[in-house]
Amino acid sequence: MSKLLWEAIQRSTTGQLMAEEKFETELFPTVLADLQAKHKIEWDGESPIMADPDLADAIFQAGKELLLEVGLYCKNTRRIVKFTAEEIEEAIRTARTEITLGKDRQAITISPRAPGDPQHPYTFFPAGTLTTDIELYKTHAKVVMQEPTCDGVIPIPLYGVGDVKNIADSPAQTLVCLTEAQIMNEAAMWAGKPGLFLGIPMSATTPLTLMSAFGSGLYNKHNCTLPVQIIQDMRIDYDRLNLAFFAEQHGIEPWMSSSPALYAYLTGPEQAAMEIIAHTLGMLAYSGGSLTQAMSISVHGTYIGSDISWCNSAAALAAERNLKLPWVTFGSMGNPAGPLSDEAWFQVAIACISACISGMEGLWLAGGSTGVEARWAGEMARAAATLKPKEGVEMIKKALAAERAPDPAPVSLRALYDMKTLRPCDELVGQYRKFTRIFTELGLSYPSWPH
Template identity: 25%
Template sequence: MRSYRMDEITRRAFEGPYMEERDFDMNLMKRTRELVKEYEIRFDPNEIVTTDDSMADDVYEAGMRLFVELGFYCQTTKRIIKFEENEVREVLKTLPESIVIGEGKDAVIMAMRRVEDPTPPVIHSGPTGTLCTEGDIYVKTLRSYAQETVIDSVGAGTLATIDGFKIRKGTPQEFRAARMLARWARQAIADAGRPGMHINDVAVVSPEAKVCALDPVQGIRKTDGLLVAQMIELKTSLQHLALIEHLTSYGCFIGNLMTPIMGGYSGGPEGTAIVNVAEHLAGVVCYNANYHYLSLTNVRNLNNTDRQGLWTISMVGQALARNSEIMSIYDCYCAAGPGTEVLLREAAAGGVASSVSGLHLMGCGSCGGKLVDHATGLEARLLKEVGVAASGMSREDANEFLRRWIPLYEEWLDITKSPKGKTFQELYDLGSAKPKDEWEELYRKVADELSDFGIDL
C-alpha cells in the first residue's frame, strides 16, 4: 500500500468480512489466550521489567499475528478491516526515527527510544482523563505544567461545563468546548513563556467536535497534535477514520489513543501486552499515527501502576523498541490523587518501568478520573524527572528498584481505599500557578526517598 491509503482502508471497512461485534470480542479473547499459551508468555510479579529479550520479541510477533488474523473492527459497518502481514511491514518501514513537535524555541525532538536508552524521554503532560473546571482555572492548571522547565508538551484535560452549560456529547457545547480547550491551552503556554510548546490534545469525545479545535492562530496548529481513539479492543469507526482523513490533510500530528483494559477481553497482563502490540500496529496502518498513547487501565482500579500494569507497559515498550520504529508513550494513570505521597510513588514506579523500556511519557491521571481538578503540574514534573534519571539504567537495576519501591505504595491501589488528595486549587497558588509549600514538601520528601534508592532527580 502507498503511504496515503485512506481510500483503501475505507474500501476494506465496507467490503471486509461481516461480523457481529460480540463475535469479534469472543474471537479476540480466544485467540489471545491461545497465543499466550503458544508463546509461553509469563507474567512475573518480581520481574516487572523483563530481561528476557526473546519474550519481548515473542510478544511483538504474537501481536503482529493477532492483528493480521483478526484485523481492525469497524463498528459502523460491522466489518473487519484486514491487512496482509507484508502490507503492515511495508508501512512500518516508512516510520521516521524522530519527529519535531512544537515550534520555534519551544520545539523538541521526539526520537525513537530503545531498551535501556540513554536518551531522555519526552513528556506529553496534562490532566489526562481528568475532569477540570473551565476558564481561568483550566488555564492555570495547564500553565502549572507548562511552566515546569522539564515539561515538553501540554493538553488533554476534559471539561464538565462550558459557560456553565453541561457538556453533552454531540451538542453545540461540545464543539465550543473543543475550540475553547485549544484556546486555553495556547493561553497557558503563552502565559508560561513557552508559546511554541506542543499541545497534545483537546479532550472532547466526538471526532467531529475535535475538528473545531484546529486553528493555526488560536487553536491546534500543524506543530500540535490531536489524539484519535480506538475503541476497546482493536476497534474503530468511520467517524474516527474521517477525523484521521481531515487531520492528515490539515497536517498536524496524530496520536493513536489506545485504552486497553488489563483484566478485560484480553485477559491478564500477558494477553493485554499482545493485544496492545496489535493496537499499535492498527494505529500505524489505519491512523497514520506519529506517536501512540499507551493508556492502559486496570479493569477495577482504573490505574496502571500495579505490578500487572507496569509489567504490561514494560513488555509492550520493549517489544516495540526491539522490533519497530513505533514511538509509544506511557500514559501514567495513578490510583491516588495529587497532594499525596502515594501518587508520587506510583508516578516514580511508572517513570522507571517505562523509561527503561524505551517509552516516552504522559501524565498523570489520578483517582480513576472520577474527581474534578485532581491534576497538577508537579506530579508530571516528578514523572519526567524520574524518566530522565532512569534513562540508560539497566533492566536489572530497574527491577531491583521496583522490587523495593512498589511495596511502599501497592496496598493503596484499591480505588475504594486510595487517598484522593486535593484539588489543583487547594494545592497551588492561583496567582502564580506554582505549588504551595505543602505539595512541594511532599515532592521533596519523595525525591529524597528516591535519592536513597539511587534515583537522583
C-alpha cells in the same frame, strides 16, 4: 489518500461479514489464546515490569499474527478489514520513527530510545482540572507549564464553561473545546512557552468537534495531535477513518492510541500486550501515524497494579525492539488523597523508572495536577534515563515496598499554591524535597537534588 487507508475503506465494504458478537466472543478470543500458547507468553503474576528482550520479541510476533489472522472489525459494515503480511511490513518499513512536537523553542524531537539511553523519556503532565470555572482551570494549567521540566501537557477535559455544558454532538461541545484550546495557549504564553506541545483536544468526543478545534487554528499541526484511536478489541468505525483522512489532509500528527481492557475479553496482561501490538500495527496501516499512546486498563476499575504496569512495559519493549515508534504510555493516576500523599509521589517515580527501562519515548502522567509534581516527573525521567533494566526493576521493587506516611486529607490547589504568585506552599515543597532525598539515597541524581 494514502494507499492503505483507501484499502481499509474498500475492504470495509468487501471483507468477511460477521456478527459483532461472534467476532468478539469467538473469533478474537480463540485466536488470541492460541497465539499466546504458541508463543509461550506468560506473566508470573507478580512482576511489575517486563524486561526480557526475547519475550518482548515473542509478544511482537504474536501481536502481528493476531492482526493478520483476525483483522479489524468495522462496526459500520459488520465486515472484517484484513491487511496482508506484505502491507503490514510496508507500513512498518515506511513508518516515521522520529517526530517533532511543539514549535520554535518549545519544539521537542522525539527519537527512538532504548532502555538505558541517556535521552530521557518526555513527560506530559495533565493541565487544567475537572471544573467549569475557567479561571481555576487556567491556573492549574499555568502552575504545570511554569515548571522547567514541563516537556508538554495533555489537557484535562472541561465539563463545561460556566453555564455552557459540554454536550456531545452539539456546538456547545465545540465551544467548550475551543475554550480549552484558548486557555492552553494563553497559559503557555504566560509561562513563556508559546508553541508548547498541548497534547490532544481532550474536551472533544466527536469527530466534528475535533475537526472544528483544528479549524480554529488554536490547536494546529504544530502544537496538537488528532486522535485516531482504535476501539478496544480490534474494532474500528468510520469515525476513525474520517479522522485519519482529515489528519492526512492537513498534515496533523495522528495520535494513535490503544487501551485494551484487562479481564473483559483478555485474560491478563500477556494478551493485552499482544493486543496493543496488533492495534498499533492496524493504526499504522490506516492512519500512517507514528506517535503511539498505549496503556492497559482494568475492568475492575484501576489504572495501576502489577498486571497493568507489566503489560505497559511489555508492549513498550516489544515496540522499541521492533518498531522504533515514538511511544507514550499512560502512567500513574495519582492518589485520591492528593499531592501531599506519599503514594502519589511514589507512583510518579515508578512510572518514570518503568518508562526509562522499557525504552519508552514519553509518559502521560494522568494523575496529579500540581506543577511541583510535574517538575518531579520531568526530573525523575531525566535522572532515571540511564538505568539498566535490572537496576530499574530493583529500584521499583524498593519503591513499592517503601513505607508510606498515612494519607492526609485531600486539599485544593488554592491551599497548595499562592494564587497570586503561583508559588507552591512550604508543605508541597517539603514533599518534593523528601522524595528527592529518598531517590538520591536509592542511587539517582539530578543537578538540583541534594548530594
